[in-house]
Amino acid sequence: MSFTDVFFGFLPYFFHSQLLIKVPYPTTDCTGRTIIVTGANVGLGKETARHYVRLNAEKVILACRSAEKGENARREIESSTGRAGVCEVWSLDMADYNSVKEFAKKTRSLKRLDSVVENAGILTTNFKEVAGNESTITVNVVSTFLLALLLLPKLRESGRQHNVTPTLTIVTSELHYVTAFPERKAPSIFDTLNNPKEARMSDRYHVSKLLEVLGCREIARQHSVSQTGVTINLVNPGWCHSELDREMSSPVIRFVKNILCRTTEMGSRTLTLAGVAGPETHGKYLSDGHIMKCAPLVEGREGPEMQRRVWAELAQQLESIEPGVTKNVAA
Structure with missing residues (x-):
């Protein structure tokens, strides 16, 4: 993203959203529904789960790495x-593909599954290889899409049985606006991201969120809601008080956060709304409770080819982890 795009495009939107927008309070009745929220032991995930319980959901599954913290929540x-x-x-545990597979397998025992909000993610500036990728890519991108594809059959089955259109929401970020994503010019995007000598870890979280956007858009481009049987959308919660950026805490950052950050509850409203949104949001990016445009890099001339490449490379990884999983996208 160019300086002009950031200064005249992103920043005015960001400050307006953070300081002036009050996200609508969720009121959708969720009676009878079963909903999964990942990363639900703290922060946005916990507050989102609380909203769904308040909205009369029959069952809300708190998907957590720590059972103890999950029980406290x-x-x-x-x-x-x-x-x-x-x-x-x-x-x-999103850092463990076997854990993701076991979790998905367990959902087969559910009476129904109406919505999944994939909120779990990490933000780190330390390069660490986990399960064959840099940890941010493993958790925020590969495992996120692995879980999504593994859960689609159950969501689709529930939709058919109850004559509804289930929703799968991936929690992304407005920070996908501010990365130039130079890795897109490499022969292999993921190989470059996983090279410790080339890794730009200060920008890694932003890139991971952009990859989520590109992957979701390409799935939706290739497969309509009538083919997936499920609405797949993206949501930006805005900058909120949470434990996500705890590695980068400092007196200055804490001061700025106290001025600019949304409350965790306010941010969780965006997730809650997205998780019950309809087919009109398929493949769309939601912010402040509304469909919004993605970053200029995504919406511009390079966007279609870039998202095609990202999905092709990501799909190849997913197939190596769970052969045949990409066929789950459509019925």
């Missing part, structure tokens, strides 16, 4: 909403 949510027996804590 469950007790807090039940206490604050007055609804016991709604939340279940399921183990999910």
